Amino acid sequence: MDLKNLISNDEMSAPNMSRTNSQQRMSIHDLMNSDDGAIRQRTSITNLTNDLDVDMNGKKTMTRSRRMSSATSSDADASSSRSLNSSFQDHSQPLEELKENKEPKATGGTRKPRRYAEKPVWAKDYVPTVRKSVRKPVLTTAATKLSVASITGTIPRNDFNKVVTEWIWANVEGVRHEYASREPVDRYLELELKMGHIWDKVKDKRLRLPVNCETILNVDFFQSECFFRSGVPAQQFHDLKAFIAKLAQEKNHNRGNRFVVENSHCVDLIAHERKRNEKPSTGRVSVDVKTKRRMTSVHKQRVADLVMYLPNSLYDIRLSMSLELPYEMNDAAFESFQQRVELRRDKERVSYTHPATFTKIDMTKVKENGTVKHEVELELDVRELLRSMAKVAEDPLHSPRKPYDSELEYITNGTAGRFKLPPRNSPPSENIEVSVVVPCFNEHGRLRAMLAECIEHLEARFPGQYEIIIVDDGSNDGTAQYAVELAAELGLRPHVLRVVQFVKNRGKGGAVTHGMQFSRGKYAIFADADGASKFSDLDKLLESIRRLDRNEPETRAAVAIGSRAHMVNTDAVVKRSFVRNFLMYALHALVFVFGIRTIKDTQCGFKLFNKAAVAKIFPKMHTEGWIFDVELLILAINQHIPVDEIAISWHEVDGSKMVLARDSITMAIDLVVTRLAYISTGGLRMVPPYYRQCVTTVKERWRNRLLLDVLTTEFREFSENQHLQRIKDNQVIVQRRIKQQTLELRQEQLLSEHLRQGDVIVRHVHVHEPPIVDAKIQTVYEDDEVLVVNKPAGMPIHPVQNFYYNTMVEILKHERGLSELRPCFRLDKVTSGICILAKSVAKAKEIQAAIKNKQVRKVYVARVAGKFPETLVCKDDVVIVETKRGFKDGIDRKPATTEFKRLKYSSLLDESIVECRPLTGRTHQIRIHLRNLGFPISNDQLYRHGLLATNEDYSDPDVFQRIAKEAQNSREKQQTDEFCEECGKRLFKRPEPEKLMLYLHAIGYYHEENKWAYVTEHPEWINI
Structure with missing residues (x-):
């Protein structure tokens, strides 16, 4: 079902020309044609294409070429201006002569548009000669068969369709990525077209652009210059409703093509909700007017809008994608919600569902703030959309060789x-x-x-x-x-x-x-x-x-x-x-x-x-x-x-096709390189390199920078020339996703376009996952809701940066069949100890809320250099330095508090075992506080023996630059002189397992209300 077919007007489908306001319009096409007054008095449709026109009687009209709306040359504008000024007298005589010609009179006066006695050729529906007996257009779904698709052998893609389909696909994938940690939410997406007008903010009328066919507006232009005014006039609403009702009645005899008609009358109660670190959403409860029962209650988030300008139609279209997450609401919650209601919308709706095309047309009369408006929407069945996407999406890695046609x-x-x-x-x-x-x-x-x-x-x-x-x-x-x-x-x-x-x-x-x-x-x-x-x-x-x-x-x-x-x-x-x-x-x-x-x-x-x-x-x-x-x-x-x-x-059976020695060796090799297999050697767990598509949202510090500059400074596994070649080979693209639409930038376009907020960098990379410590993951506690483990040091919890298979969550998934585990808090890769993994979204939220509300007491133990005092409290701000982010964004300072208590001291080693209780949850909080107190963790490669061993003023540009240079030198020392034959990356040296571990261990997490407590055994390094 094409909504555009419902709103187009063949009588008004002439192209839109350039615009002046010197005289009153004279033609039925004044909605599309706004040329100079003298030109507008021409009566032939051929003025759209010919420099020399004739009137309806075949008489020549003035011989001045039309000024096309697409002209931008200053010479052309000047010529047009001189022509208007110098030839006015020359044209006045021909205009007088035109008045004397015998031609059909305009109805109702000389200033009104002329009427054709018969439809001109350009306005008639085309009927093929062989089918002249058929007076109505004939529709067919059969594809036109060409012996040759085109001179190149391929059919070019329709650019308009390409933009719309890629916008839908990218936004669906964006929602899936954003809510990856939760149960699938894509089935709650809503995709709808709404009729209305794109309204010019300055001129306070429908937008007019110098284009002759449908187009999609740029998001920046739309947001700054105009807005979408939904709705149609009452008379056209009723006409359209009658048309669809008649169409539905005609289709009822055909089971496979019939409409399902539903009537409803409800009141939508709407309240806007904003939560910290979450997108704004709208709470909406629909109440049936007749029964007073609550029909639905949802949290609605607008994902994106795509605005389509249709100059040859009465209305424009807005394509909107929203996420409507249902939630249960008891009577008490409903009473509370009613107190926050900001808007009430009374909606009388007739819905025409057309299963054959997976669409639904909603005709709605809306009463809002004392005014009445009429809305027309077409909604797509998202379930069918997702099913189609699932059939299209194929991982090329799973097709070693594409089959030949035969x-x-x-x-x-x-x-x-x-x-x-x-x-x-x-x-x-x-x-x-x-x-x-x-x-x-x-x-x-x-x-x-x-x-x-x-x-x-x-x-x-x-x-x-x-x-x-x-x-x-x-x-x-x-x-x-x-x-x-x-x-x-x-x-x-x-x-x-x-x-x-x-x-x-x-x-x-x-x-x-x-x-x-x-x-x-x-x-x-x-x-x-x-x-x-x-x-x-x-x-x-x-x-x-x-x-x-x-x-x-x-x-x-x-x-x-x-x-x-x-x-x-x-x-x-x-x-x-x-x-x-x-x-x-x-x-x-x-x-x-x-x-x-x-x-x-x-x-x-x-x-x-x-x-x-x-x-x-x-x-x-x-x-x-x-x-x-x-x-x-x-x-x-x-x-x-x-x-x-x-x-x-x-x-x-004799005659085996297997060559014993050769194929046995090949089978062993194939088995070893099977992607799902892990390799453990020298105390390290290693994964063979593999290809993966990495998606990175543009960070604030990357905005207004060229992609090549960002790749060279932020993704240093390749040189600048290698990154440039990867861009040309389409191994790096940018999805321009700014709220309402998504476009794909490729190749040369990426070398000149600056990155913007909302852009997504997509890299097809050959991943060399760093090795991790090969250690057993011990289970502390498990039930139907949570799994509590003792995480080994040197192992990331969940996929991040270059780690995927070598993460605790993935290891548990492959070794124990435990999928859908949700970490409830962060624990550094080098830190060991308690890690709580929820088995459901609800349980994860419950534990995270308790931690956020300071209902959970966290206890760590650390092995530090020197004789630590009996007790101590540190309230220093935690300063995190990230040299890759640059001086402006690379320093992050937050307040933090940690309580310390010495458990034991070894005079022989001059080291202490310290109990640490962080009252806040900052990155590297315990490690930084111990360094600031002069008792760094004994084997801390960053805050004792590394770049940040001293508590300097990192806000000093000279200090920051020195540390950044030392960090780059340190990374280069970790590399070998060997390169990957597959992707050309410089390979890293194999790390020593001891340097992947830290003498910091999360010994226990305790709920203050004694709901639960999880404790591990003490690590071996505590014995000093």
């Missing part, structure tokens, strides 16, 4: 044509219970026996309810054509067996992944072409998987895999060669090390998946070689998909 087609028996495969991961077909995917590479000699057994069993168990997909992985022995011939020989109907041919070999993993994603069955199994597994064992796997998914294959993901583990001591294994058995045990040992410890046989080529599991696992596959089985099981385990291992019959 690989999206199949051949079958009984016909010589090629047919399109169904959409990837489409819903299952109702008449197909099981899909069988068979990866093949030069299987001409072994395929017959396997297919014969497979078809015999499937015909007995699922007659007419199965399909077989043969994926020919670049064979050169005619496997594909042979499979088609076998299908005919074995009596299969066309399209039951489908053969997909790869242009180039991808490996067994690539073939299986491709076939599984195009399967149509409720269950899909892949089986080796050698027939080593008995197909009758499929019944065992089906029985197991149906028990796991409770016969809901589309919603409850489940996997059942065949296993040969029970055959370890049988002849089938014992009689194998020593080398083959040795490599088998070695691989199983590696798999065990890398986290798959509950599955005994990962490599059996007989695995069954239901439709939900296929959709969750195979789109995320990376590995295309023999080790792909391990990756798909890792993906299943990490997504908490149940996997059942079932003993099956199996026998050795």
Whole structure:
């Protein structure tokens, strides 16, 4: 449903020309045409395009060229001015002659616009010659088919549509990113179009711009020069309402295209709410006028607006995105809310919902502050929008090689044509219970026996309810054509067996992944072409998987895999060669090390998946070689998909395509570099480099600076020339997101545009995650609401900067299956001790509120240099220095208070153990206070042995510059002379584990009202 179609006026659709106010307008097109008075008296529509016009009788009019609204040349303006002054007398005579011509008289006087006796050609609806009998426009949804799209082979994108769609996409993603720590809120988004006028603030009338077609206003211009005045006049409101009502009545006979009409009458109570560090929001409670019951209560936040100027229509449009978060309100809360109400809006509404287009038109009569206005809105079904976005969004990292066009087609028996495969991961077909995917590479000699057994069993168990997909992985022995011939020989109907041919070999993993994603069955199994597994064992796997998914294959993901583990001591294994058995045990040992410890046989080529599991696992596959089985099981385990291992019959078959020595080494290498695997060496936990898209909002200190300058000074992993090349390669872009709209800046545009508030820098980076200390995370307490752990020193709590997989939250997620953990407070990477992780948003807010309201007592212990006094209180301001932010923004000073008490002292080491109780929660508060008191933490690499070891006046520019220079030198000393072959980054030296730890430990957190208390054991370094 296009709202623009409802408000356009063909009678007034002439282009908008430049504007003067010298004479009264003479034409029906005066809404669009405001040229000089003499020019406006021309009566032909051809004045829009011709320098020489004629009137309706074909007589020539004045011969002066029109002044186009887009002209900007000073010469042109001067010429126009001279023409007007010098030729007035020359034109007066032709104008007198025009009056004498016999032509249709204007209705109601000589100064009113002339009426055409018949619609001119330009105003008529175009009807093709072959369809002249059809008097109404014919609509079709069929796409125009061109033999060649364009001279470049591609169809250019519509810029208007591109801006709108990217604005929607960017703002939805922005909301998801902003509320990433909470439960998904995107389903509470509202996207609506509202009719009205863009109003000029200065001229106090509808905005007129020198453009001839619809356009989107720049946000800065809109905010400074105009505003949006919503609403339509009462008469047009009723006309439009009658039109839609008639349209709805006409569509009622068509079930798939009908409207759903709803009437409502309510009063909206509105109160504005502002909370510290949160966006302004509006509380809105809707009360039904008739029943007096509360219908809805929401917190509404405006996300962004996009204003569309439509010069050829009666109205403009504002596209708005808002977040409407529902909240429960009891009677007491409602009474309190009523006292804060600032606005009451009485709304009589008729809603026309059109399910076929996922839209709803709201026609609303609003009474507000004693005035009545009429509003027209079109709202989009956000659920359908999010579903579409989810289908479009594909991570390119999960597609090792894009398929060739021919690989999206199949051949079958009984016909010589090629047919399109169904959409990837489409819903299952109702008449197909099981899909069988068979990866093949030069299987001409072994395929017959396997297919014969497979078809015999499937015909007995699922007659007419199965399909077989043969994926020919670049064979050169005619496997594909042979499979088609076998299908005919074995009596299969066309399209039951489908053969997909790869242009180039991808490996067994690539073939299986491709076939599984195009399967149509409720269950899909892949089986080796050698027939080593008995197909009758499929019944065992089906029985197991149906028990796991409770016969809901589309919603409850489940996997059942065949296993040969029970055959370890049988002849089938014992009689194998020593080398083959040795490599088998070695691989199983590696798999065990890398986290798959509950599955005994990962490599059996007989695995069954239901439709939900296929959709969750195979789109995320990376590995295309023999080790792909391990990756798909890792993906299943990490997504908490149940996997059942079932003993099956199996026998050795000659003719294996696996080259023992080479492929065993390749499998081991693939296993080691599997992205989800961690490497621990030398006391450090390391992650292999990987690609990731990093999003950074422009900070205040970056505003009005060039992107290249910010990248060079803030992201120093690359040189200036490298950053420049990355910009040209589109590895760095800027999303210009300033409240109402989002645009994407690329390449050369980024080199001249200064960064603004609200801009977002998006970098496609090859991440080299720094190593962290390899230490066990001990659980202190756990229940259904919280997990309390003893965080090791040298480990970040949650993803930040260059840390993602090497963070405590991610480690707990992968090792223990604990997802959606929410840290309730910060703890420095180098600090150890109590860390409270909530398992729900509500619990996290509860604990954070208690900490903020000083209801929680925090106790730390530290090991410091020197003999500390018995007790001491420090109230020094905490001064944080960040040299990367520059002198102006790099110093942050906040008041802080810490209480200290000495627990023990060692004269031999001249060190003390001190209990620290911070009464405020500032960054590095304990460390800075101990330094200021002259008793720094013994192994503090920053405040004892580092750049900030002395309490200097950092507000002195000379001191700040010296520290900044020393910080840069320190970073350079940590780098090696080696560079990453993938991205060109200079590699860092491996740190010593001791330097990643600090003698500061959070020993306990106590709720003052004795609601809870969590305490850890003392660290080993406390024993002095």
